[in-house]
Amino acid sequence: xxxxxxxxxxxxxxxxxxxxxxxxxxxxxxxxxxxxxxxxxxxxxxxxxxxxxxxxxxxxxxxxxxxxxxxxxxxxxxxxxxxxxxxxxxxxxxxxxxxxxxxxxxxxxxxxxxxxxxxxxxxxxxxxxxxxxxxxxxxxxxxxxxxxxxxxxxxxxxxxxxxxxxxxxxxxxxxxxxxxxxxxxxxxxxxxxxxxxxxxxxxxxxxxxxxxxxxxxxxxxxxxxxxxxxxxxxxxxxxxxxxxxxxxxxxxxxxxxxxxxxxxxxxxxxxxxxxxxxxxxxxxxxxxxxxxxxxxxxxxxxxxxxxxxxxxxxxxxxxxxxxxxxxxxxxxxxxx
Amino acid sequence: xxxxxxxxxxxxxxxxxxxxxxxxxxxxxxxxxxxxxxxxxxxxxxxxxxxxxxxxxxxxxxxxxxxxxxxxxxxxxxxxxxxxxxxxxxxxxxxxxxxxxxxxxxxxxxxxxxxxxxxxxxxxxxxxxxxxxxxxxxxxxxxxxxxxxxxxxxxxxxxxxxxxxxxxxxxxxxxxxxxxxxxxxxxxxxxxxxxxxxxxxxxxxxxxxxxxxxxxxxxxxxxxxxxxxxxxxxxxxxxxxxxxxxxxxxxxxxxxxxxxxxxxxxxxxxxxxxxxxxxxxxxxxxxxxxxxxxxxxxxxxxxxxxxxxxxxxxxxxxxxxxxxxxxxxxxxxxxx
Numbered sequence: 001x002x003x004x005x006x007x008x009x010x011x012x013x014x015x016x017x018x019x020x021x022x023x024x025x026x027x028x029x030x031x032x033x034x035x036x037x038x039x040x041x042x043x044x045x046x047x048x049x050x051x052x053x054x055x056x057x058x059x060x061x062x063x064x065x066x067x068x069x070x071x072x073x074x075x076x077x078x079x080x081x082x083x084x085x086x087x088x089x090x091x092x093x094x095x096x097x098x099x100x101x102x103x104x105x106x107x108x109x110x111x112x113x114x115x116x117x118x119x120x121x122x123x124x125x126x127x128x129x130x131x132x133x134x135x136x137x138x139x140x141x142x143x144x145x146x147x148x149x150x151x152x153x154x155x156x157x158x159x160x161x162x163x164x165x166x167x168x169x170x171x172x173x174x175x176x177x178x179x180x181x182x183x184x185x186x187x188x189x190x191x192x193x194x195x196x197x198x199x200x201x202x203x204x205x206x207x208x209x210x211x212x213x214x215x216x217x218x219x220x221x222x223x224x225x226x227x228x229x230x231x232x233x234x235x236x237x238x239x240x241x242x243x244x245x246x247x248x249x250x251x252x253x254x255x256x257x258x259x260x261x262x263x264x265x266x267x268x269x270x271x272x273x274x275x276x277x278x279x280x281x282x283x284x285x286x287x288x289x290x291x292x293x294x295x296x297x298x299x300x301x302x303x304x305x306x307x308x309x310x311x312x313x314x315x316x317x318x319x320x321x322x323x324x325x326x327x328x329x330x331x332x333x334x335x336x
Numbered sequence: 337x338x339x340x341x342x343x344x345x346x347x348x349x350x351x352x353x354x355x356x357x358x359x360x361x362x363x364x365x366x367x368x369x370x371x372x373x374x375x376x377x378x379x380x381x382x383x384x385x386x387x388x389x390x391x392x393x394x395x396x397x398x399x400x401x402x403x404x405x406x407x408x409x410x411x412x413x414x415x416x417x418x419x420x421x422x423x424x425x426x427x428x429x430x431x432x433x434x435x436x437x438x439x440x441x442x443x444x445x446x447x448x449x450x451x452x453x454x455x456x457x458x459x460x461x462x463x464x465x466x467x468x469x470x471x472x473x474x475x476x477x478x479x480x481x482x483x484x485x486x487x488x489x490x491x492x493x494x495x496x497x498x499x500x501x502x503x504x505x506x507x508x509x510x511x512x513x514x515x516x517x518x519x520x521x522x523x524x525x526x527x528x529x530x531x532x533x534x535x536x537x538x539x540x541x542x543x544x545x546x547x548x549x550x551x552x553x554x555x556x557x558x559x560x561x562x563x564x565x566x567x568x569x570x571x572x573x574x575x576x577x578x579x580x581x582x583x584x585x586x587x588x589x590x591x592x593x594x595x596x597x598x599x600x601x602x603x604x605x606x607x608x609x610x611x612x613x614x615x616x617x618x619x620x621x622x623x624x625x626x627x628x629x630x631x632x633x634x635x636x637x638x639x640x641x642x643x644x645x646x647x648x649x650x651x652x653x654x655x656x657x658x659x660x661x662x663x664x665x666x667x668x669x670x671x672x
Binding site: 003004005006007008009010011017020021024025028029030031033034040041043045046047048050052053054055056058060089090092093094095096097098099100101102103104106107110111113114117123124125126127128129130131132133135136137138141143145147149330333334 | 339340341342343344345346347353356357360361364365366367369370376377379381382383384386388389390391392394396425426428429430431432433434435436437438439440442443446447449450453459460461462463464465466467468469471472473474477479481483485666669670
């Protein structure tokens with residue numbers, strides 16, 4: 001059933017987002033690169049293997065514990081480029097600002113972008129600033145696009161997931177989404193949550209140095225780990241089994257998720273990645289990840305199987321099995 | 337005097353836009369490439385000379401005579417990449433959609449983007465779709481970023497304007513801005529104006545084939561020809577003299593500008609370019625331009641002089657002289 005209107009759910013990053021893109025964008029733009037539906041495009045330009053990706057950021061509130069829309073916009077695109085196995089080099093920044101916005105807030109956001117870019121080793125080299133009347137946009141929206149260089153011998157693609165691949169998560173999940181939600185709703189908890197927003201390119205470098213033939217990289221942002229695993233299962237035509245007890249999650253985050261009724265598998269992350277590595281090399285990749293601050297809690301959470309193609313099954317902590325579907329509604333609009 | 341708030345004028349493309357960028361963005365992002373303030377960045381990536389540019393489109397109304405926000409978003413970024421002397425190859429597309437937007441309108445816009453991309457010879461290879469609640473954005477905003485390849489021997493930069501350079505405009509000015517304004521205000525004129533929105537990359541190729549050492553290319557969008565010339569004069573530290581009688585403008589457009597009180601020198605164009613070429617080669621570049629549909633009304637409108645550095649002076653049709661300043665207010669918000 002398709003409605004004749006766009007709903008919030010179409011921006012969830014879950015099932016309806018995928019349907020909208022598959023129905024409207026892919027047939028019109030009609031090219032193989034876009035149709036691969038990776039986090040970024042892998043391009044050949046005059047013999048250079050480039051990665052190219054973009055994201056618009058509409059997060060609300062624009063300042064939240066551990067970050068703001070500015071560093072989020074840098075990390076998000078750096079990470080999408082890194083998920084192609086590339087070294088991110090250059091970013092663009094396009095801002096849409098609501099008239100009346102405080103210059104001081106803009107300055108803080110721009111400074112956070114600059115700091116995040118420096119920290120990630122990328123340069124913001126081109127940009128655009130639009131200002132619209134009050135009420136036409138909400139405070140500030142930022143788009144970033146990024147270019148990176150893919151090293152020789154690196155071929156990352158969701159389509160390369162193979163039965164036997166071990167599935168690695170780089171650290172505890174669901175922190176970004178819950179931190180933003182708590183700030184937005186003005187909730188007050190004893191142990192304040194912070195976003196996990198961070199640049200993953202150094203972690204990816206370390207992983208590729210340990211073993212260059214990693215099959216899949218994906219950062220589970222909107223839609224969370226559950227949706228990202230479904231996308232990969234579907235794109236590769238394989239089944240995925242994960243074990244709930246292996247899923248890294250901080251107690252404080254799990255408690256808040258339970259209290260507010262969120263499944264952490266569908267909550268957005270902005271500084272975590274999922275990697276698929278063949279079973280001979282997965283342990284050595286995990287060891288390498290644990291040398292990096294952003295990978296020190298990396299865990300193998302499951303594996304690719306030949307059965308139940310396109311489906312993700314979780315062995316629950318109490319010994320049962322549960323199908324993990326793609327996110328079907330919009331839990332948390334404007335989370336990034 | 338700087339206020340503590342962002343105003344519509346900061347998005348005009350004129351003086352306040354330049355001040356905001358110079359005060360807030362350049363010091364924070366602090367790199368030589370951005371500080372050149374060209375239409376796009378020229379980058380060296382593993383020996384490839386790339387051009388990279390971005391723009392966000394917030395035009396109101398989203399459908400206007402001769403185009404819509406979709407093809408405008410493709411042409412605008414294709415042109416910014418072409419203004420680096422590059423062949424545009426790949427675009428990203430980031431959409432921010434207001435919940436409740438009609439799917440049919442989205443389909444029309446996406447199809448226009450696809451058609452414009454095919455017509456310009458570029459591929460839309462990566463994208464992002466956000467949906468926000470009603471009232472958080474106005475209908476749809478689109479960001480595009482673009483990558484192109486700069487041929488060997490081509491070095492385009494505003495800083496290369498030299499006394500003696502002839503200044504070429506590729507066709508009649510002020511059409512896009514007036515077409516959008518008339519549609520927005522629901523005005524009704526006998527001879528309907530259409531946007532000039534078009535991809536300029538083939539015209540640039542033709543120009544560079546005629547003479548590869550073109551000094552400056554700029555597409556006079558927000559802020560119009562008057563602002564673009566001021567930016568170039570200021571960046572190169574040269575003076576500019578133009579002659580009003582040489583400025584190509586359609587009678588219908590001139591009449592509407594006069595009636596509504598707009599100076600065509602400050603009205604946005606989306607399918608016109610300005611080129612600076614040394615006086616030995618300017619005529620042959622103009623001849624080459626006239627072979628292309630988008631350049632058949634190309635004219636030399638003036639020249640670079642050693643006097644009045646940073647200033648643009650126009651000899652008026654009645655024989656006087658007038659200083660053409662940078663656009664100082666916002667004439668037409670949301671024109672692109």
